[in-house]
Amino acid sequence: MxxxxxxxxxxxxxxxxxxxxxxxxxxxxxxxxxxxxxxxxxxxxxxxxxxxxxxxxxxxxxxxxxxxxxxxxxxxxxLGYVSQQFAFYEEMKAEHFLTYAAEMRLISPRLIPDRVAEVLTDFGLARFGKSRIKSLSTGQRRRLSIAQAMLSDPxxxxxxxxxxxxxxxxxxxxxxxxxxxxxxxxxxxxxxxxxxxxxxxxxxxxxxxxxxxxxxSPQQWKTAMLHEALRNGRDANIPAERIPTLEEVYLEFARRRRGDN
Ligand SMILES: Nc1ncnc2c1ncn2[C@@H]1O[C@H](COP(=O)(O)OP(=O)(O)OP(=O)(O)O)[C@@H](O)[C@H]1O
Known part of the structure; x- marks a missing residue:
């Protein structure tokens, strides 16, 4: 559990x-x-x-x-944590960065090469292991930032x-x-x-x-909002003819929470 x-x-x-x-x-x-x-x-x-x-x-x-x-x-x-402005060492190659991150996490040195190879593959970065971080795209960098957080299997x-x-x-x-x-x-x-x-x-x-x-769950939020709309005679800003989107449910929830009827 x-x-x-x-x-x-x-x-x-x-x-x-x-x-x-x-x-x-x-x-x-x-x-x-x-x-x-x-x-x-x-x-x-x-x-x-x-x-x-x-x-x-x-x-x-x-x-x-x-x-x-x-x-x-x-x-x-x-715990694994990736902040909004995750900082990289730009000159490092991706696999060196992950090795360094694994060492910082005190992962056993003999396990590190396999673990680094595993997360590179898991995160679709296997062919970028030898690339410098500064040469990676935004998406590849984002995947690398999550990969480093997964090194210790949090x-x-x-x-x-x-x-x-x-x-x-x-x-x-x-x-x-x-x-x-x-x-x-x-x-x-x-x-x-x-x-x-x-x-x-x-x-x-x-x-x-x-x-x-x-x-x-998204479904429970939608059902709860529909029930509330029915109870309140549909004064809600959600559509009557279809299941609301999660955005619509959130906007209606925020409106009600602020008493903005
Ligand atoms: N160092 C700080 N000192 C004082 N107030 C701060 C500081 N950092 C953040 N705040 C304030 O704390 C509140 C919460 O900020 P936070 O960054 O957690 O919001 P958020 O929901 O993550 O926002 P966003 O969706 O824009 O990223 C904001 O009103 C922000 O202005």
Whole structure:
């Protein structure tokens, strides 16, 4: 059993600042989980707090792996994190970069060459192992950034806008790769590609005005919104003649959350 619980979590940048989010409470299990919300609502901050880069002002996380709660070093060993502005050593060749990243993770030296070859192949980069990072395309770089996070086979993978700047085909490639690794790993990604990635996404969280709602599957979000629209005599801004898209559900959810009727 693998599970991440975020318990009554809150964050603010200083004692004088307002809470970015407060009372956030949700549980995630293996699969692809997406955290959606408007610019500046606190998605990156939430990932950084879960990763331990920032500290919650209130609340906590619990990470459970096979009935054992892991914290500190043991938690970090199970964690992969790719930030929005992932920094590379541009002059390094891709395989040297991965070897270096594996050494930093204290992977046993005798296992490193095979593991590096494995992730290069897994992420469709086998023929770019000897290429300098500065010569890779945006999509190849993005795949390399996720590949380095997968080196230690994490059970929790946090990805900040992993599809940013990628073309349609590359976005599908990255989502396919994530789907392949989602069995036995909690993947939490943040971004703005709602309907476009919903076929790959198992659970969705919405973050609006400092509160987190969900997780629910895209289907559950749609059903919930349709039920609510029926209950309220269809005052909702969602179509009557077809199943709403995830974008429409989110926009309606945000409108209601803000009391903007
Ligand atoms: N170092 C900082 N000091 C003060 N406020 C900050 C700092 N970093 C971010 N913020 C504020 O915290 C809030 C949350 O920012 P965050 O980057 O988490 O949002 P986001 O939802 O990831 O946004 P986006 O979708 O644009 O990436 C924003 O209002 C932002 O202006």
């Amino acid at each position: 693998i599970r991440l619980d975020v318990c009554k979590a809150a964050f603010r940048h200083s004692l004088a600042a307002p809470w970015v989010f407060e009372g956030a409470e949700f549980s995630l299990s293996p699969g692809i989980n997406a955290l959606f919300g408007p610019n500046g609502c606190g998605k990156t901050t939430m990932l950084e707090c879960i990763a331990g880069i920032r500290t919650f002002g209130k609340g906590d996380i619990r990470f459970t792996l096979q009935d054992r709660q892991l914290g500190g070093k043991r938690f970090r060993e199970r 059970h929790l993978l946090l990805l900040d806008e992993p599809l940013e700047g990628l073309d349609l085909e590359e976005r599908a490639n990255v989502m396919d790769l994530l789907h392949k690794h989602a069995n036995g790993c909690i993947i939490l990604l943040v971004g703005h590609m709602y309907s476009e990635i919903e076929d790959w996404v198992d659970q969705v969280l919405f973050m609006v005005d400092g509160a987190v709602s969900g997780p629910k």
